[in-house]
Amino acid sequence: MTPAERQIIVLKLDHRPERDKRLTTHVGLTARAFGASGFWTSGLKDLNISETIHQVSDQWGNQGFEVLTGINWRSSIRKWKEEKGEVIHLTMYGLHVDNVIPQIRSSPRPKLIVVGGPKVPFEVFKLADFNVAIGHQPHSEVAALSIFLDRLLEGQGLHLKFPDTTFEIEPTPHGKRVKESK
Amino acid sequence: MTPAERQIIVLKLDHRPERDKRLTTHVGLTARAFGASGFWTSGLKDLNISETIHQVSDQWGNQGFEVLTGINWRSSIRKWKEEKGEVIHLTMYGLHVDNVIPQIRSSPRPKLIVVGGPKVPFEVFKLADFNVAIGHQPHSEVAALSIFLDRLLEGQGLHLKFPDTTFEIEPTPHGKRVKESK
Numbered sequence: 001m002t003p004a005e006r007q008i009i010v011l012k013l014d015h016r017p018e019r020d021k022r023l024t025t026h027v028g029l030t031a032r033a034f035g036a037s038g039f040w041t042s043g044l045k046d047l048n049i050s051e052t053i054h055q056v057s058d059q060w061g062n063q064g065f066e067v068l069t070g071i072n073w074r075s076s077i078r079k080w081k082e083e084k085g086e087v088i089h090l091t092m093y094g095l096h097v098d099n100v101i102p103q104i105r106s107s108p109r110p111k112l113i114v115v116g117g118p119k120v121p122f123e124v125f126k127l128a129d130f131n132v133a134i135g136h137q138p139h140s141e142v143a144a145l146s147i148f149l150d151r152l153l154e155g156q157g158l159h160l161k162f163p164d165t166t167f168e169i170e171p172t173p174h175g176k177r178v179k180e181s182k
Numbered sequence: 183m184t185p186a187e188r189q190i191i192v193l194k195l196d197h198r199p200e201r202d203k204r205l206t207t208h209v210g211l212t213a214r215a216f217g218a219s220g221f222w223t224s225g226l227k228d229l230n231i232s233e234t235i236h237q238v239s240d241q242w243g244n245q246g247f248e249v250l251t252g253i254n255w256r257s258s259i260r261k262w263k264e265e266k267g268e269v270i271h272l273t274m275y276g277l278h279v280d281n282v283i284p285q286i287r288s289s290p291r292p293k294l295i296v297v298g299g300p301k302v303p304f305e306v307f308k309l310a311d312f313n314v315a316i317g318h319q320p321h322s323e324v325a326a327l328s329i330f331l332d333r334l335l336e337g338q339g340l341h342l343k344f345p346d347t348t349f350e351i352e353p354t355p356h357g358k359r360v361k362e363s364k
Contacts (some may be wrong), residue, residue: 022205026322033319056320093351093358098340125356135340136351137215138238140208143328146321147340150329158280158317158329169275169318174307176275 007085007110008036008152009066010145013073013124014117015041021048026142027115028053028067034149035157036113038066045070061162077112077127085109086129090144091120094131101151104130113148115141189267189292190218190334191248192327195255195306196299197223203230208324209297210235210249216331217339218295220248227252243344259294259309267291268311272326273298276313283333286312295330297323 010031015024028039028049041049050067057065077087086109104111114124125131134144149157170177192213197206210221210231223231232249239247259269268291286293296306307313316326331339352359 023208026205026324029319029321030325033317033321034325060319093354093360095353095355096340098337122357125358128356131354131356133351133353135215135342136353137211137242137342137344139211139215139328140324142208142322142324143212143216146325146328147332150332155280158278160317160319162319169315171277171315171318172275172313173277174310174313175304176307178275 006035006037008149009038009040009110009112010036011073011076011112011114012039012041012141013043013114013120015043015046015049015069017044017046017048020117021046023142024049025052027145029056030142030146031149032056032065033157034146035153035160036149037064038068040068040071040076042071042073042076059166061165063162074123077114077124080112081127081129085111087112087114087127088130088132089114089116089120089124089128090134090141090148091116091125091131092133092136092138094133096136097132097134097148097151100130100132104132105152105154113145115145117141188217188219190331191220191222191292191294192218193222193224193255193258193294193296194323195224195296195302197225197228197231197251199226199228199230202299203228205324206231207234209327211238212324212328213331214238214247215339216328217335217342218331219246220250222250222253222258224253224255224258241348243347245344256305259296259306262294263309263311267293269294269296269309270312270314271296271298271302271306271310272316272323272330273302273307273313274315274318274320276315278318279314279316279330279333282312282314286314287334287336295327297327299323
């Protein structure tokens with residue numbers, strides 16, 4: 001199954017272009033690399049984010065990864081629940097990922113994975129079908145997302161083949177080897 | 183085995199206090215939460231980083247996590263190799279984690295895990311005993327570190343008990359529950 005067929009969207013809440021630029025980009029690139037089919041942010045619109053991620057897709061493989069910034073989180077989450085599938089919110093206050101991942105994995109429905117910042121509205125905890133903790137220690141939404149997607153796809157996210165690449169890495173023990181494939 | 187006994191240090195190269203503050207903090211908190219015993223940064227000294235991470239340890243559990251900023255990466259890596267153990271550099275150009283992790287896991291020696299930024303000196307690739315790729319797509323050093331530690335500790339990092347905590351989370355399906363334990 002390709003990422004686009006899989007329909008996993010990652011939503012980063014409350015993106016603030018000045019302050020969050022790099023972290024939000026890391027969340028988006030992690031979503032792409034680990035097998036999600038798209039990345040949305042709420043908060044202010046920020047074309048830099050979409051440009052950066054599309055540039056990576058141009059160079060390292062384009063699986064039709066969708067990027068939308070400045071969306072309305074409340075209406076997007078509600079619409080997803082009504083029309084698409086499940087909403088999973090990653091938070092240290094939720095149920096431990098290793099206890100709930102078998103249940104989440106067993107459903108074939110599209111998934112919206114919500115990652116927050118420091119202050120997530122309580123409504124998100126209520127709207128989410130699952131509030132999932134990647135451990136109960138504070139760390140990073142980037143770490144949380146990568147572990148969640150890795151568990152969800154049972155480690156296969158790191159072995160995806162990206163179509164239509166310009167560059168491709170030849171793994172090497174002590175250096176850098178990249179071949180151009182276009 | 184506690185994280186301190188395990189002797190896994192994470193070294194983030196070339197920290198620039200203004201530009202990297204939040205990302206470096208995320209790397210440090212991820213190191214702590216996923217079972218490393220300490221976090222070092224090279225580049226400029228930055229007491230904000232150590233303070234932020236020590237504050238988290240005060241509140242969420244103190245396993246004797248060491249934080250050092252402004253160290254010299256070259257002499258630290260060389261000294262580690264001579265006196266301590268192995269050096270593992272996380273880079274998308276290296277060998278795929280799933281191919282090398284059994285070998286890395288089989289050695290009980292202390293491990294220095296090096297994560298870079300955009301421009302890692304070629305010497306690091308040469309000095310490292312293992313250059314390990316968390317997949318061959320660009321994403322994030324935070325994601326790379328969390329997946330590497332998760333694989334290294336076979337998923338046990340997310341189940342560590344942190345001693346001496348002020349707060350502790352009671353996992354809950356739809357809300358936030360924290361108990362004070364001091």
